[in-house]
Amino acid sequence: MVKAKDAYVWDMQGNRYIDAIGSWWVNIHGHGHPVLTTALRQAIQLDHIQFAGATHPQAVLLAKQLDAHYPSPPCKDASNHWRTFYSDNGSTAVEVALKIAYQYWQQADEPNRTRFLAMQGGYHGDTVGAMSVGPITKGPVNNDDDYTSNGFAEPFAPLCFPVDRIPYPEHYWGNDAIDQAEADSLDALDKYLDQHGHNTAAFIAEPILQGAGGMRLSRSQYWDAVLERLAAYNIVVIFDEVLTGFGRTGKLFAAEHLTNRPHIVCLSKGLTGGVLPLGVTLVQNSLYQAFHGDGASPQASHAFLHGHSFTGNPIACAVANASLQLFEHDNTLQKIAAMAALHTEQLTALHDKGLIYRPRTIGPMAAFNMGQPTARYDHPLRQTLTQQAQHNGILLRPWGNTAYFLPPVCLSPQDLTWVYTTLQAHCLS
Ligand SMILES: Cc1ncc(COP(=O)(O)O)c(C=O)c1O
Structure with a gap:
């Protein structure tokens, strides 16, 4: 990866990805936030x-x-x-x-x-x-x-x-x-x-x-x-x-x-x-x-x-x-509440279609299980989902048959909806 801004990351070929797991859960406000980069001074x-x-x-x-x-x-x-x-x-x-x-x-x-x-x-x-x-x-x-x-x-x-x-x-x-x-x-x-x-x-x-x-x-x-x-x-x-x-x-x-x-x-x-x-x-x-x-x-x-x-x-x-x-100044917790509401709506839709089980969400995090129950981290679904998501411009790191999202709060509702739609179209059907 060579560049990151807000909720996006770009690789060296110029492909853009949504950082759907906040760079291993560290990123909250988005990449390259001007307030944070100014603090580096x-x-x-x-x-x-x-x-x-x-x-x-x-x-x-x-x-x-x-x-x-x-x-x-x-x-x-x-x-x-x-x-x-x-x-x-x-x-x-x-x-x-x-x-x-x-x-x-x-x-x-x-x-x-x-x-x-x-x-x-x-x-x-x-x-x-x-x-x-x-x-x-x-x-x-x-x-x-x-x-x-x-x-x-x-x-x-x-x-x-x-x-x-x-x-x-x-x-x-x-x-x-x-x-x-x-x-x-x-x-x-x-x-x-x-x-x-x-x-x-x-x-x-x-x-x-x-x-x-x-x-x-x-x-x-x-x-x-x-x-x-x-x-x-x-x-x-x-x-x-x-x-x-x-x-x-x-x-x-x-x-x-x-x-x-x-x-x-x-x-x-x-x-x-x-x-x-x-x-x-x-x-x-x-x-x-x-x-x-x-x-x-x-x-x-x-x-x-x-x-x-x-x-x-x-x-x-x-x-x-x-x-x-x-x-405090950017209403981060309110943004998180709005994201939580959208997660609930989208998870409900996937669950109603029978595509996922054990849906769960809290704050900016949403998770669900797919396919057969297994606790094996290296279950083939992990690899398939990671690759399919990446191919479609989404960075994920599922475990076994569990996938989750934990994006930066600056991810727009449109982009988050797109993540769910893309996942359903290419990975869950
Ligand atoms: C709950 C919890 N504790 C500790 C750690 C370890 O943190 P680090 O990777 O910064 O050493 C992690 C990392 O994922 C974690 O999730």
Whole structure:
């Protein structure tokens, strides 16, 4: 690819494509947005500085913005707000979260809290910690229930630490087994907590929407029930909002769908406006305090000793600040609501014609399954659909028999309708 503007990308032969998955979910406002490209001028002021023993205005501003926008921790007061730890991608934001949770308990005098709990089908990145809490072994072949079980992490299984997982109660239109699925999942959680609750450091999950697991939705009341159970055992809750953050579930953050709050939050992808790599791990001040020295004599042994060369890069922070401002000035959430309505209309039409099953949509994301149920990532439908779509000017990356759209919000209703019509004409009939 040699050029990109708004929702379009051009290859070296001059062919134009619609970026129907927002360049792997990072692009929100469109490519080459003038507000974001202007923010790149931050390079003239300060291009980069080590984020150790130094900070800079763009990082401070972004930390303040995130504290103001992320749903308040319980008992928000002057002493309990969101602290920001910078890194440079989604996997490192997760890695940092896991390490903070682990070290927190070592320093909070409960060193036996070493276990991690995750969701089946959750994906959190490709570094070793993130792989450990993700899917490791190849999944079953004959169901639609988990596309992350593609075996990508299998060669590294011996390197990964042991993690327990509870079933993910996937919801989609017309799923009348959802109440039972949620009850079963909560039952599995209760059993786990009975046995290991007091030895568990943290629970990690993608709230409301599992991305790489197959764009699978779950209901907010289920999440509140999970968080209430975890709170009874004092378990640190990590929300991986690398995908769900920044409007991907129709609200700025997925946590806004819930009454309860996480303790640690991982952000990347949408945070960046789709321009430069950046990762953030938000941590409630109450946890942060366990890492603090006494002021007079900073205790290195208590500090969280983790840093990357490009931690908190000023240019990336400037673009992230500009992207957040666009949410306010460009009515991004309203545009997302309009796109969501169009997705619903188009999915309904495809579903009524019997061309798709398990339709589901939230915010700017729409997904569905086609053909025979299969959890195999490499099912032939994946290749066929990718190629047919590309041949017709649409960039897609389906998994197995699941296809999804997550375009930049600047994609016009006409173009989005055209994507659905083209898909139906060339790929679904
Ligand atoms: C929920 C979630 N967490 C973490 C990651 C890893 O992010 P990155 O690819 O930036 O390392 C991803 C990437 O798809 C993701 O979807």
